[in-house]
Amino acid sequence: MEIVSLAQRQLDQATALSQAENWPHRLQDWQMLMTLSQGRAALRDGVVIGTALRTDYGPDVSLLNMIIVQRSERGQRIGYKLMSSLMDEVSGRELRLVATKAGIPLYEKLGFESEGEIFQCQGEIASVGLPDEEINPAKPDDTHAIIELDSRFLAADRSALVQWLAKHARLAVARGAQGEILGYAALRRFGKGHVIGPIQANSQRQAQNLVCYLAASLAEQFVRIDMDDGLGLMPWLGDLGLKCVDTVTRMRKNPQTNPRPAFGLCSQALG
Ligand SMILES: CC(C)(COP(=O)(O)OP(=O)(O)OC[C@H]1O[C@@H](n2cnc3c(N)ncnc32)[C@H](O)[C@@H]1OP(=O)(O)O)[C@@H](O)C(=O)NCCC(=O)NCCS
Numbered sequence: 001m002e003i004v005s006l007a008q009r010q011l012d013q014a015t016a017l018s019q020a021e022n023w024p025h026r027l028q029d030w031q032m033l034m035t036l037s038q039g040r041a042a043l044r045d046g047v048v049i050g051t052a053l054r055t056d057y058g059p060d061v062s063l064l065n066m067i068i069v070q071r072s073e074r075g076q077r078i079g080y081k082l083m084s085s086l087m088d089e090v091s092g093r094e095l096r097l098v099a100t101k102a103g104i105p106l107y108e109k110l111g112f113e114s115e116g117e118i119f120q121c122q123g124e125i126a127s128v129g130l131p132d133e134e135i136n137p138a139k140p141d142d143t144h145a146i147i148e149l150d151s152r153f154l155a156a157d158r159s160a161l162v163q164w165l166a167k168h169a170r171l172a173v174a175r176g177a178q179g180e181i182l183g184y185a186a187l188r189r190f191g192k193g194h195v196i197g198p199i200q201a202n203s204q205r206q207a208q209n210l211v212c213y214l215a216a217s218l219a220e221q222f223v224r225i226d227m228d229d230g231l232g233l234m235p236w237l238g239d240l241g242l243k244c245v246d247t248v249t250r251m252r253k254n255p256q257t258n259p260r261p262a263f264g265l266c267s268q269a270l271g
Pocket residue numbers: 021066067068069070073074075076077078079080081098099100101102103105106107109
């Protein structure tokens with residue numbers, strides 16, 4: 001077994017690994033992650049049997065994601081080696097991840113601690129009402145202000161991700177009286193349908209209005225929102241047809257920042 005850098009040409013094998021776990025990622029979703037991340041592959045006889053990615057958010061924070069070892073290869077420390085290979089390059093940084101139940105024992109061994117639950121809500125969305133405050137599409141010159149707002153909420157700089165979203169997703173913003181951006185949300189294709197996220201808002205009502213605006217054209221289509229525990233949006237999402245189908249756990253190692261809980265994650269991989 002050898003650990004190498006994950007190459008673009010291996011992403012179809014990576015997609016097959018994640019699909020074997022019933023994860024919804026399409027090849028395009030892996031490609032998006034790879035444009036923003038460093039990747040590792042575990043190879044046996046040239047075949048990808050494990051993956052791990054690290055997404056750096058500015059100089060101080062990194063996320064680890066897409067950690068998968070093929071079922072028949074588990075229990076041989078391959079997951080540990082994939083993670084260590086990515087972590088060794090960024091020692092001293094705050095590391096974040098979102099863990100499945102299968103991943104928690106490995107991450108605890110590596111020094112991560114649990115911080116709270118994330119609810120995965122999804123389904124065919126009903127028709128939504130109109131927002132009761134003005135929500136607008138983001139303009140190209142809003143990108144800088146969205147990056148600034150996102151960094152404040154997340155306590156990490158993910159400008160590369162927001163720039164990707166500005167190009168490939170629909171971005172909606174809530175503005176204050178002076179036109180300043182108070183909250184934003186993104187809608188993009190992902191997995192079985194669409195994801196709404198990130199959703200960065202100052203109140204539950206603002207988050208609902210951003211969702212209503214973006215979901216207006218999606219009635220009866222599959223939509224997913226991953227959200228931090230304790231924000232109160234879940235009953236409302238349930239009424240819209242987005243039921244909680246799974247919970248996963250936020251974990252951190254070497255915490256140095258104070259991020260706010262999110263009404264919508266960009267994805268479990270990207271926080
Ligand atoms: C999580 C996963 C990547 C672990 O891969 P792995 O190669 O089997 O893990 P390792 O062999 O490197 O385990 C490292 C350590 O964690 C411990 N560990 C790993 N999984 C464990 C489990 N399910 N229960 C108890 N301990 C576990 C092992 O005991 C091992 O410690 P040891 O070597 O001192 O005994 C693998 O189970 C997997 O792909 N699961 C499905 C996909 C998934 O959910 N990934 C996590 C996404 S957040």
